[in-house]
Amino acid sequence: MAPDTVAPSPTPGRFRTLLSAREAPVVGALVVALLCASMFVDVFATGRNTSFLLLSVAAIALMALPMTLIVITGEIDLSVASTLALTSATLGVLWESGVPIETALVICLVIGALLGALNGVLVTVMGLPSLAVTIGTMALYRGLAYVLLGDRAVASYPQNWVSGARAPLPGVEGLPWVAVAILVLALLFAVFLHATGAGRSLFDIGNNDEAARFSGVSVKWTKFWLFTLSGVVASSAGLFWTLQYGTSRADTAFGLELQVVAAVLLGGVSIFGGVGSILGVMSGVLLLGVLRNALQLFGVSSDVLLIVTGAILIASVITPNLVARVRSRRARPLASRTPEGDTP
């Protein structure tokens, strides 16, 4: 293959590894969005609003973490929002039937792990494409949530748990403790993904799973555990969601998986696998949250918000492709793949 002349990176040298060309745009966009929102929207920078904003993106941020790892390996998990809902419904049923809340939470997490593991088994053992599998379980888990609750809502959760879920970090107004917890979790995920051998191998799996297998990576086990992890995290997001709003409904978080995937792709993760970073994804989550929040404060309707989300999702998939195409065109006018590359 002919050598690509490396396109000049906006942040040269050492910082290139810190902030890759793929995530730089979204981090930049986030900074711009924050500045604009604080300047033009009066109430944006108030403690009350930041708290609201952070709580509203908490579940998405949580689920985006394992989703990042899964998409990097070239798979996808579209069942996360349904897992969240089924967890919420289960918690409601357990609580109503008198199970102590602590026990119910643990049971729910175990169920979340099982739901994720089922995805993992279908993908790895049966060898099915995760897109199809998780569209299936997305419907299945949502359906089970309806079986459990029907049209009812469970809203009798203990008040101290409900207010506890929304509580700020002691002494820091406008900063929910949950946001801090997610930040710590994001750091752990980032260290795992970018600074451990197992994390590195996720990129290998996404780029070339055959070569990964030849290097001794257990591709199937890795994917199985990622789906299981995704299930656990989605169910913990479900628990938080339920307590935060103090209510369980079967239709809760409907369509939320779209926002999770949008944030992940916006954050520079390649839909084809092999590329991505936690920093980018967390910036993507916040960027989407800030845009929605600012537009809401402007009084834009929720229909428009949906359109904006969709447009951003498409833009985030198109942009890196366009950038790559422009770069390769600049590097060599008539590029082409070769079967055996022995050009210098």
Place this chain on the structure above:
Amino acid sequence: MAVRGPTGPPVLSLADVSKAFGNVRALRGMSLELHPGEIHALVGENGAGKSTLVKTLAGVHRPDHGRVLVDGAHVEFTAPVDAQRAGVAVIYQEPTLFPDLSVTENIFVGRQPRTRWGTIDKARMRRLTREAFTSLGVEVDPERPARGLSIADQQLVEIAKAITRDARVLIMDEPTAALSGVEAERLFRVARSLREAGAALLFISHRFDEVFALSDRVTVVRDGSFVSCDPTGDLEVDTVVRRMVGRDVDDLYPEQQEAVIGETVLEVEGLTRQGVFADVSFTVRAGEIVALAGLVGAGRSEVVRAVFGVDRYDLGAVRVYGRPLPAGRPKAAMAAHMALVPEDRRQQGLVMESSIARNATATRRRTLSRAGLLTSRAENEAAHHWGERLRLKFGDLTDTVSTLSGGNQQKVVLAKWLSTEPRILFVDEPTRGIDVGTKAEVHRLLTTLAGEGVAVVMVSSELPEVLGMADRVLVMHEGRLTAELDRSEATEESVMYAATGTTAGKGAT
């Protein structure tokens, strides 16, 4: 440097062509003339600019300077389709056919003849396909799907495609790299008959026996520049090699020392995988180089992969240092100090999108980690160390491996596995598609390793390599071991007899 051609004016030529990619000058003042009715060999090390030259002729690249001429007239190929219209066809090492289309449909894809109703004229397509194969003197079923065709047959389909296009120039880029001896012979017959029919053939190969057997003239390139062009009859192998590398190459195969052969380290017993290989048993001792010879498709790579655990097997057992090795787990094999340098470095050996450093350290991430954390610095240092040991030529360790030439990519795969300090090393076609200089380096490396007590199992389709390197030769034919030959018994004849399943008896000459 203009050399008189055998007949007539050149049908296709390059005049003083230069081409650069960024800072890399792939071609500098390159010239080449192809005449009708000649087979013209192009030789040079990996990275000498052969592929760029081919792609310039094929209209993929446009020269920065210099000209491409067809029948003596200056032309500008702006896209491959221009070159095709001018009668230039390229047969790549691994053709890319549409697997679900039939052979005929593949040949006419994008230019199907029409009936007068505007529908595709299938009868005519079939007839033309049959005629093309007949003129080539080969038999390929025009109706069968391309899926499952051997690489040799796929190449024939590409050649048939070229014939139905009335191509006058056929460029074959390392066509024999993945072919067995018989298949290569058939390809040569086809090439010669095309020459008789007046076509100009450009033939690229790393195998000198083929170059000398087939070609009329040989052009040598080095560092993107023209070195020489002579009638093949005036040349000797040594001369060509010297011109290619620009220096004298020590022997391609290192002096064979009387190896100090130690205890048995690997025992394979009755290994069977339904429909792939059956009842394969052998042992390998420390310090020994064992070659697995045979025709392409005999099941050699499959056996090696099964032993290492990348593939499954149905029956049999593998023991390392007397201990059973669990099946189907490369990790366990690595823990037992085994390593496998796979056949297909681009697909199995490397993650092409990933950096040199990350590829070279992919097998050692655990040991390179400190407190579970792996830094880029640790990766780069380890990769740098091995890069120097293997004399790897690279720009920056953080460049992707796809920027390297074939030989250097192979060195990265070697670094990746040798750095695990294996006691049992499997190498599958370790020198396929790499240049003569690197080839000699790889051979020396394997001999050195064996001298240090490593048990080396080498799958190779090149007989000279097998005979030049191995202490012992195991020959496979259609999934079974058909012979085990000592160095004294192993000759081209005895190996070929066993490889083709001929019942002339072991060691017969």
